Amino acid sequence: MVERPAGVEGAELEVLRAGVRLMALQALGNADIADEVAQETIVRAFHSLRSSRPERLGPFVAGIARHVIADIIRARPREVSFENLAPDAEAQSQHDPLAALCDEGEKAQVHEALDLLAARDRELLRLVFFEELSPSQIAQRLGVPAERIRQRKLRALARLRLAFEESADPRHDSQLGATIQHGTAGTLKPLRNTE
Amino acid sequence: MSTSLTCDESSRRSNAERYVARRMATQEAEAFEDHFVTCADCQREVRFASAIIAGLPRANVARPSAKAARRLWIGGGLAIAAGLATLMILRSEPRSELVALGGVREPPTYLGIPVRSADAPQDSLFEAAMGPYGRRRYAAAAAGLRAALAAGEDSMPAQFFLAASLLLDNRATEAVDEFQRVLSHGETPYRAEARYYRAKALLRLGRRADAQAELARLTSVDGVVYDMGRALADSIVHVNKR
Numbered sequence: 473m474v475e476r477p478a479g480v481e482g483a484e485l486e487v488l489r490a491g492v493r494l495m496a497l498q499a500l501g502n503a504d505i506a507d508e509v510a511q512e513t514i515v516r517a518f519h520s521l522r523s524s525r526p527e528r529l530g531p532f533v534a535g536i537a538r539h540v541i542a543d544i545i546r547a548r549p550r551e552v553s554f555e556n557l558a559p560d561a562e563a564q565s566q567h568d569p570l571a572a573l574c575d576e577g578e579k580a581q582v583h584e585a586l587d588l589l590a591a592r593d594r595e596l597l598r599l600v601f602f603e604e605l606s607p608s609q610i611a612q613r614l615g616v617p618a619e620r621i622r623q624r625k626l627r628a629l630a631r632l633r634l635a636f637e638e639s640a641d642p643r644h645d646s647q648l649g650a651t652i653q654h655g656t657a658g659t660l661k662p663l664r665n666t667e
Numbered sequence: 668m669s670t671s672l673t674c675d676e677s678s679r680r681s682n683a684e685r686y687v688a689r690r691m692a693t694q695e696a697e698a699f700e701d702h703f704v705t706c707a708d709c710q711r712e713v714r715f716a717s718a719i720i721a722g723l724p725r726a727n728v729a730r731p732s733a734k735a736a737r738r739l740w741i742g743g744g745l746a747i748a749a750g751l752a753t754l755m756i757l758r759s760e761p762r763s764e765l766v767a768l769g770g771v772r773e774p775p776t777y778l779g780i781p782v783r784s785a786d787a788p789q790d791s792l793f794e795a796a797m798g799p800y801g802r803r804r805y806a807a808a809a810a811g812l813r814a815a816l817a818a819g820e821d822s823m824p825a826q827f828f829l830a831a832s833l834l835l836d837n838r839a840t841e842a843v844d845e846f847q848r849v850l851s852h853g854e855t856p857y858r859a860e861a862r863y864y865r866a867k868a869l870l871r872l873g874r875r876a877d878a879q880a881e882l883a884r885l886t887s888v889d890g891v892v893y894d895m896g897r898a899l900a901d902s903i904v905h906v907n908k909r
Contacts (some may be wrong), residue, residue: 487705602720629680
């Protein structure tokens with residue numbers, strides 16, 4: 473049987489699962505491991521909070537998540553066994569973990585919207601996201617007013633946002649809203665006992 | 668310690684973009700995480716920014732420039748980078764295989780732990796240099812860490828991560844020297860890892876015997892690094908027998 477922490481409703485912790493998972497995805501780039509990190513973090517927080525409640529739950533839980541993530545990174549092998557090299561190891565080494573942060577539907581919809589953008593706007597976004605240039609730096613490079621670059625960037629992002637909102641998985645947001653609204657502990661998943 | 672963070676539409680977008688692109692300093696990223704873990708709006712912005720990045724290459728947009736691509740290859744190659752492709756192609760040549768064993772899959776982990784309790788100017792330089800390190804831009808990280816050391820930074824983290832950055836930037840000769848500097852300080856938390864990665868750098872230079880000697884200095888008290896060192900030493904013997 474799982475005890476309820478004295479200061480914190482189980483549902484309050486469950487609300488943080490999506491955010492912790494996102495942190496883990498950003499750090500580790502693997503959806504399965506991110507689920508594990510989220511579960512482990514909530515279990516650890518649940519046990520830590522039996523007797524007292526921190527002033528702010530978010531930083532407290534995020535701190536636990538960082539420890540869990542650090543443990544996983546430390547445990548990772550740092551070299552490849554010569555015998556175990558996969559034929560596609562080179563491709564794997566260049567895999568972009570960022571792609572794991574959003575789901576397939578969101579990616580596909582944004583991809584489609586990107587195809588519909590003017591080539592120069594795609595190039596603008598590439599400069600923003602890959603070359604990490606600010607609108608002012610891009611303006612300088614292209615020899616156009618910075619304000620024009622800002623407007624183009626905003627317009628391009630607005631189109632992509634529209635596509636993203638249409639595809640967004642309602643589970644990502646509704647869980648947070650619904651839990652806050654109802655405030656029940658009923659949504660708490662069974663906790664894995666790590667002790 | 669984390670600081671609180673503004674969450675309006677404009678800052679949400681900016682924060683999410685910079686977080687996903689790993690352009691935030693460690694403390695700022697942590698402050699953002701502390702916030703977004705309870706903020707559905709910011710989580711949505713993070714997913715949005717990542718969807719764009721994931722979509723850009725697939726939309727046949729020009730990939731990062733040749734220079735940037737090289738940077739990604741060198742730095743992001745989960746560092747096996749330099750060795751892996753060579754390893755795949757030149758599998759039948761023992762010397763090349765030995766050199767490939769000097770590849771590094773994951774860069775040494777930096778957890779963003781402050782160097783001192785109170786900030787000093789050189790610590791800011793250290794933190795600034797570790798930003799590029801986290802983004803796998805090892806040439807920039809090495810330059811920044813050299814600046815931090817020149818400004819009076821005397822901490823082992825700066826010295827160790829300078830050596831690691833040089834190794835990951837394919838500057839094995841310099842890496843060998845810088846790891847030696849770490850080792851010359853005796854018992855520090857970085858001693859074992861410095862030995863292990865110095866051995867890797869020596870392998871990159873084809874100095875098998877020196878690499879083996881370095882690995883032989885690891886002891887069981889070095890824990891997981893000792894295990895890694897033994898595995899590497901076994902691989903060297905195995906490859907050398909061919």
